[in-house]
Amino acid sequence: MDAHVRRTPEQVVNERHNSSSTQTTIENRFRTAEQKARVDYHIAKWLYQQGIPFNAIKARTFEVMCESIAQYGSGYIPPSYHQVRVPLLRNVVNETAEMKKKYEEYWKQYGCTLMSDGWTDKRGRHIINFLVNCLEGTYFMGSVDASGMVQSAQVLFELLDSKIDEIGEDYVIQVVTDNASNYKLAGGLKDFKNVIGKAKKITTFIYRDPRLLDAMRKRTRQKDLVRAAATRFATACLTCQSLVRHKDALKHLFISDEWKGSNLSKTEAGKKVEETVFAVPFWNTMEDFIRASKPLIVVLRIVDGDQRPAMPEVYVAMEEAKKKIREHLAHKERLWKKIISIIDKRWECQMERPLYGAALFLNPGKFFMFNENENGELIANLHISLVDVMTRLVVDPAIQDKITLQIDDYRYSKGCFGRDMAIRQRTTINPS
Template sequence: MCEAIGQFGPGLTPPTQDAFRGSLLEEEYERTKCLLQEREAKKMKNGCSIMTDAWSDRKRRSIMNICTNCADGTSFISSKEMSDVSHTSEVIFELVDKAIEDIGEENVVQVVTDNASNNMGAKKLLLEKRPQIFWTSCAAHTINLMLQGIGKLPRFRKVIDQAKSFTIFVYGHTRTLECLRYFTEGKELVRPGVTRFASYFLTLNSMQEKKDQLRKMVVHSKWDSLKDVKSKKGKEATATILSPAFWKDVKLMLAVFEPLVKVLRLVDGDVKPSMGFLYGELLKAKREIKEAFGNVESRFKDVMTVIEKKMNGRLDSPLHLTAFLLNPHYSYANPSIFDEPKMNEAFISCVEQFYYHDEDQQEQTANFELKKFQNREGPFSKKLARTFQNYDYNPDRGT
């Protein structure tokens, strides 16, 4: 708006208050309705997801937002202040159920929330009333819980604390920060991520990239001459950078965190739907983490325990497994996936829920359509389906 006013130049007469509240508001309302018509058509054709998000504003008021998400983006539905309302399973269920009613039950495929116990209670209530609608855990929240759990393991907690203490010390004093920027040529150490533990990874990765510069800095007279460096915290910061054990732990932690952070970027992006890639990329991440520990079970066991615990029942649901099975990128490249009992059970469960009121469609999908997909018959024999086998889903490139 400011840019448009500036381009107009002197002499612009602003709209009157009556115009803002009347004709202009009505025109904008009609324009917005037209923009939403195309999205509503897609919602009716492909279905949509309902998402909930609870948060607190600066006045510490508790707010619950409800949105819909379909193929071309997210739409806001409602916002409700809940400062005086207990966030029980029943209350959340009523809010979600009303949203489903407003949108139309036939247009809703799933509900997406975080993993809080009250949401899990609301899930049970919804399945009782609307058994054909899926309730899915937020993938970004679940993966962040994995990173958090791994970061709390003693061997990783230590390196996080050491890196955190170093960055707090350096950024907490003008002279040390000036010295850091001198040796890193103006580049920062601290890098924000989509979550706190993703930020830890990015900061550790930044430190690893600048390892030689940091080690050169703490043995230089420019650093040693600083008053703050002679304090207890300053000496600890210097010792951290000069410690071979610290850098060894940083390297291992990056090898463990990186595969999961890559999946986090995948599910947190808005460029393309990621459901069909989530389970497959988590399997890949688990393989890479095991390799980082030399495939020695005693070394990776505690990390795998954290991942499996957070993944179980959340990111390995029938819906996730079915999306994995029906993704040519995985199943066409490895046809043995079709023979795995777990995949077939998940597919049947997913079909029964999706077509809950249509047994004929259940049979058609399970006994005929899946076979066509598996055997690459009809549309599945087309060039596009074949090339999708080698599709490169790279969250860093948004493809």
């Protein structure tokens, strides 16, 4: 009867994790705390003797193993060295291959995310792990010892490119990395790069000396200059905004008796910082950088936010950001054109994918902000993006035809989509 009624170890463990309360089985009621303590001791002693990391206890497979042994009962003989090394290993490899096939079928229809994560082991080797993620789960592709490689963007690109080829280029929707600087070989403006560098020198110089920092805070009403954020770019932008906001306080600091009487004012670094604080070109360029970066900060907040999905928002948010940059720097046409060209180059390389266009098309609160007469080309491209995505996600031709008819009704606000209630609820109902 046990063979037909008893749940598998996997089922027992899954139920244990899915249940909000811990249920006590009938068998456990007849076991003493001393019996449980003895088993715990033997498991712990084996971990200690073999030098197995303690976090191995957290693995779901460890719980499944313990449940499997318990179901077998007294007298279980563990597998031999040969069994673990050859036939059992072959079984697990075959099982993993079957799991990968299931994932690959999902990737072909819905796409996947390639993830890379670099870390350094105890021997000082630089290891890069590669994983593929989708709604079915995360699959570990393998790791590469990059210790002997030149840590350049080109080498890392080649590693990622080889993994994309292994998965299938058409199936990789996005690449997620650990944000190491080599991964984001981004073009930028030399003037902005210089002004950010000078801003960092000002804040580093002030925060390094407690007395100077205290004098600065007295003049800024205890406000800090450095503003931490989720990304390095956002931190630089917010810190520059803070510097501009407290420009007068900084100037007063560097003409004060406290500064003139300090040894720091006589150092080479102190003289350079003082010169920067009173340099008009520095503040002018800083303000241009803020005008250019503030709209991009809005996009970053949308992407980093956890309250709602970013995909339906990011396309139109970037269009709005470019519009704001043009407005903020209207008096410097050459500058804003250069900035927009950099943004477009990065966007086309990384984000110009049908999925983002389809998400915007199906977000009525944003989509109907565009006018057919003024934005006809953009709307047509979004329509094409939706058709591309729909063709890939929907296999049945009959359903494809039905959706195609509904797309036109939606785009031109006909039928149910043209009713007052539907139009009124474009901005009040979640697009999903």
